[in-house]
Every structure is written in C-alpha cells, then in structure tokens.
Amino acid sequence: MRPDKPAEIFDRDTEWAELTRFATDERPGATLGVVSGRRRQGKTLLLYELARATGGFYFGATEATPAESLRRLGDALGAHTSAPGPVHLADWPKAVDALLALGRERPVTVVLDEFPYLARASRDLPSIIQHALTPGRPERASSRTRLLLCGSALSFMGGLLAGSAPLRGRAGLELSVPPLDYRTAAAFWGISDPLLAAKVFAIVGGTPAYRREYVQDDVPDGPSDFDDWVVRAVLNPARPLFREARYLLAEDPDLRDIALYHSVLAAVAEGNGTRGGIAGYIGRKATDLQHPLVVLEDAGLLARDPDPLRSGRSRYRIAEPLITFYQAVMRPAWTALEQRRGADVWRRSQRRYASAVLGPGFEETVRQWALRFAPLETFGGIVAEASPAVLTDPASRTSHELDLVALGEPPLGDGPRPLLAIGEVKWGRTLGQPDLDRLARARDLLITRPGVDAREVRLLLASAAGFTDELRQLASHRSDVILADPDRLYAGE
Structure with missing residues (x-):
C-alpha cells in the first residue's frame, strides 16, 4: 500500500506518486532511482518523508573524505538497524552491499542524498553501484532495496545515466523536481x-x-x-x-x-x-x-x-x-x-525592473500558459512548442519580433507543421487595434512560408495593462483573436 503524502509537502503530487510507486514495488531484485533538481526545490523534504513513511533509510552526504563518509554512513546504519554500535564499512563495495541487505525481507527505501559529494570523493562509486546491481548477482537478486541517488548538481546528475556512464540502463526511475x-x-x-x-x-x-x-x-x-x-x-x-x-x-x-x-x-x-x-x-x-x-x-x-x-x-x-x-x-x-x-x-530601479525583469518574465508566463494551461479550444489544438521568434520580410528587408510562436504537434509523415498562433506580449502597455494589425501583417507573411501550415493561425495579444475597448469589442466577434490578461493567465481555465 502506498503511503499518503504528508501534509507539510505542498503540491508535488506527481513526484510523490512516482516516488511511492518506485519505493513500494514488491518485485524481487534491488532497483535504482535517480532524483535531481536545483537546490531549494524541496527534494530533501520529499525523500526524507518518503523514507520515514516507508520505514526506509535516509542518509544525507556532506563534503568529506571517503573514510569519513563511510564512517558516518556506518553510524547511521547502526542507528537505523538498532545495532549495538556503528556498522563497520571497510570500503564502498561493502557499504553498497550493506545497503542492499536492508531489503532482504521487504521493499526498503534507501536514500543517498547529495550523492555528488560521495561520488566526487570516490570516483569509482557509480561503477561500484553498477556492479552491485548486476542482474543475477545474488546480493541484488535477494534484495528489494529501492536505492535512490539524489543531487542538486544538475550537470553531474544528468551525466550519471547518460551515454557510456556506468549506471546507464540500471535506473528504473529518473525523476526531476522542478x-x-x-x-x-x-x-x-x-x-x-x-x-x-x-x-x-x-x-x-x-x-x-x-x-x-x-x-x-x-x-x-x-x-x-x-x-x-x-x-x-x-x-x-x-x-x-x-x-x-x-x-x-x-x-x-x-x-x-x-x-x-x-x-x-x-x-x-x-x-x-x-x-x-x-x-x-x-x-x-x-x-x-x-x-x-x-x-x-x-x-x-x-x-x-x-x-x-x-x-x-x-x-x-x-x-x-x-x-x-x-x-x-x-x-x-x-x-x-x-x-x-x-x-x-x-x-x-523601476524602469530596469519593468524592462529587464517584468517584461521578459511576463512573456515566459504567457508561453507557459499556452503550453500548460490554456484550454484546447483556445489555440485550436495542442500547443507542443511555444517560443519567441524573428520573422523576416524579404520584400521590405525588415524583421518582426514575435513574443510567441505556438506550434502544434508534428504531423504524421511528411508535411508542414501546424502553426497555431503568433503573439505580442507587453507588461506595461495597453494593447489596441494597431498591435492586432501588426500581427495580422505578420500572419500574411507566414501563410506563404514553407515548412509551416499557417492557414489557421490565431493572433494572441497579452498585456498586464489591459486592452483598448475597441480591441476588446473586435475580439469578441472574432474567433482568431485571443486576448490574455493576468486574470486569464491565473484563472483555472
């Protein structure tokens, strides 16, 4: 039975569900999971509470020599197993086997948090874990330890399972906490x-x-x-x-x-x-x-x-x-x-804050709304990609900066990709009819452009300062015009 998410963890329902599915897997054989994410995102809280909820073992590594890390891990294992004293771990192969031994009778969550500290001090540790999890190895086959390696150094954690890395192909869970x-x-x-x-x-x-x-x-x-x-x-x-x-x-x-x-x-x-x-x-x-x-x-x-x-x-x-x-x-x-x-x-700093912080941040919020929150009918399809773009006009030798270009899913087989919408996003300026006209001219250029199907392109205008009455009136009668203000971006639709 999977444990309920503790009340002190806000949101993170998807992450908790994935972690508990991995931790409570009853199948025989030790398994490996990798959890990554930038610092301060709540990874440690998630994993500590997971270990506590499942009766597992949590170890938070620090910057230390291999000998000190092994000693600290032995102390923690001794306390966890109620041993008379610390568990002596002569080296990392014996330490990893000791962690696998925790899962001999039932699935046991084992968390090694801040794993990069351990691996940077003991460069062969990923290879040792790879060997320990070799299919058919008795220590692995007789264990149901669910080993979770966690770290905040994204480049290091991403490399654990990449290319020819020792642990590639060994992990049953690769979870990012954004x-x-x-x-x-x-x-x-x-x-x-x-x-x-x-x-x-x-x-x-x-x-x-x-x-x-x-x-x-x-x-x-x-x-x-x-x-x-x-x-x-x-x-x-x-x-x-x-x-x-x-x-x-x-x-x-x-x-x-x-x-x-x-x-x-x-x-x-x-x-x-x-x-x-x-x-x-x-x-x-x-x-x-x-x-x-x-x-x-x-x-x-x-x-x-x-x-x-x-x-x-x-x-x-x-x-x-x-x-x-x-x-x-x-x-x-x-x-x-x-x-x-x-x-x-x-x-x-108000002007710099508005132009360099609020403006770009609001543009990215609009793109995230298009990708994640806008109803399907808003853009006439699933938005698969949303990004800024520059549209060049060969005839006039000018370019148009578009704050949003929303692409649909690639078609099956050959054919141009559907272009669902183009957009103008402004934080501190009220948008009106001239802004819509500029987008319409850009759409005309895109209709003849190879590589994209722009026949059903919609025109998005987003502003934190709002829209003129003229534009609102016009948009109310046109299905190809989308207006988005903060109320709409933050609403439940």
Whole structure:
C-alpha cells in the first residue's frame, strides 16, 4: 500500500506518486532511482518523508573524505538497524552491499542524498553501484532495496545515466523536481491578486524555500505592500535571499570561472539573447562562448529557445527569475545595497525592473500558459512548442519580433507543421487595434512560408495593462483573436 503524502509537502503530487510507486514495488531484485533538481526545490523534504513513511533509510552526504563518509554512513546504519554500535564499512563495495541487505525481507527505501559529494570523493562509486546491481548477482537478486541517488548538481546528475556512464540502463526511475509553475507558486505564497502574483514570481520564481526559509513567510500584504516587501525581504542584507543569486553560481562545482558566468548572465539579463549579442556585451569572441553556455545550460541557469522560424538560430534566457532580478537590479548597485540603501536603489530601479525583469518574465508566463494551461479550444489544438521568434520580410528587408510562436504537434509523415498562433506580449502597455494589425501583417507573411501550415493561425495579444475597448469589442466577434490578461493567465481555465 502506498503511503499518503504528508501534509507539510505542498503540491508535488506527481513526484510523490512516482516516488511511492518506485519505493513500494514488491518485485524481487534491488532497483535504482535517480532524483535531481536545483537546490531549494524541496527534494530533501520529499525523500526524507518518503523514507520515514516507508520505514526506509535516509542518509544525507556532506563534503568529506571517503573514510569519513563511510564512517558516518556506518553510524547511521547502526542507528537505523538498532545495532549495538556503528556498522563497520571497510570500503564502498561493502557499504553498497550493506545497503542492499536492508531489503532482504521487504521493499526498503534507501536514500543517498547529495550523492555528488560521495561520488566526487570516490570516483569509482557509480561503477561500484553498477556492479552491485548486476542482474543475477545474488546480493541484488535477494534484495528489494529501492536505492535512490539524489543531487542538486544538475550537470553531474544528468551525466550519471547518460551515454557510456556506468549506471546507464540500471535506473528504473529518473525523476526531476522542478520549480513550481507560476500558478502553483501563487497558491504557495497565498497570493490571490494576479498582478501581484506575477510581480512576486518575476523575482523569486517557483522555488519553495524562498518563502519559508529565506524570508520567513514574509508575504506582501496586498499590492500596496509590494514595494516595501522588496526592500525588506529581497534588498535587505540581513535576509538570506539577498545573496542567494550569488550562491547559486558559487555552490555549483562545475561553475569554475564565476566572473565569466556572471558576465554571461548579465548580458542575457540586458536583453542580449543571441550568442553574438552575449559575446559583444562581455568582449569575447562568439566561438569562445560554447563551453560557458553549455555549462550554464547544464546547471539549469540558462535555457535556449530555438527559433522556429529560422533554422539554426536560437536565443538564450535566464531560467531562474532571482538571477535575472539580481543581474538587472542588484548587481549594478551592490555597494549601495550593502550600505542598506535598498529603498533608494529600488526607487531608481523601476524602469530596469519593468524592462529587464517584468517584461521578459511576463512573456515566459504567457508561453507557459499556452503550453500548460490554456484550454484546447483556445489555440485550436495542442500547443507542443511555444517560443519567441524573428520573422523576416524579404520584400521590405525588415524583421518582426514575435513574443510567441505556438506550434502544434508534428504531423504524421511528411508535411508542414501546424502553426497555431503568433503573439505580442507587453507588461506595461495597453494593447489596441494597431498591435492586432501588426500581427495580422505578420500572419500574411507566414501563410506563404514553407515548412509551416499557417492557414489557421490565431493572433494572441497579452498585456498586464489591459486592452483598448475597441480591441476588446473586435475580439469578441472574432474567433482568431485571443486576448490574455493576468486574470486569464491565473484563472483555472
């Protein structure tokens, strides 16, 4: 019987269901699972509560020598099994077999949290686990240990099961614990006002720890309290959230040239999303950026959006809102913030906050709405991809920046891919008839474009500032026009 999710775990129903399915599997033979996700997402809470609910064993690793780690693991095993004293573990092969022995009589959850600490100190540990889980090996066959390896170093955890890695093909579970989506984050923060929820999400994103541990449940008390909240909770040197964006880079062992990575992120935060734009901003050749861009992607800090209308082109965006806020607002005024002049910094940063933080954040929210929450009939089909794009007009030699290009699922066999919608997204500007006309002209260009089927393209206009009465009236009589404001984005539809 699968255990119920503890009340202290907010949301995470899918993750809990997958973990309990894996942990309570009655079939003979030890099995392996890998759990990953950026720090502060609640992985440790999930796995600790899973071990407790199933009567399993949880071990949180630390940075230590192999001998110390084995000693700590032996102490924890002794306490878990009620042995007279610590269990002596001479080496990692014996330690892994001791963990498999826990599951001789029933399925037993065994969690090795912060596994990268162990594997970096003992490079052969993944190979040792691979050998221990060899099919037909008596220690594996007689065990029903459900071994879960967990870590926050995304590039390392992703490599555990990739390519020719020792554990490839051994795992029965590969679970990622992502940040909360924008709607779930609003519920988690207890914010019902859509505009306020969007403004808070643009700063702290969907990381659960930022509310509980990092600001001690300090939530804006309505829209009028937002500015004061930013000053006291985010721009306050006494709050842990103040330095968190710096720590996100410093604590990842794969990010060695911290100055370079900060510069790359600053370039993207300033709106330089192409490789050439980033290179120009930081004073490097575009060819020199391959490694840092891949590392930041692997670390989950940068995301690359391929341009669906220009083959081989893509744009980068920062995947963690707090880093965008830090690069755009905090880093340029760091000295003043350390001198506790947060109110002054915030007052003079409003334009940068709106253009570099709120605007891009709202665009991504609209794209996530199209992908995850909009009813099927809104776009006339399933939105499989949603990204920004640049549409070129060969006749006039001009280009149109589209904040949203929504593609449907690829057709079976040959044929162009359905293009469901194109969109304009603005945070601080009321949209009207001229904006709709511009999208309509872009649609005319797409209809003759090879590679996509643009015959049923709908026109999306999204704005946090709303729409003119003329546009609302027009949209009410046209099925090809979609208007989306924060109320609609955060509604249950």
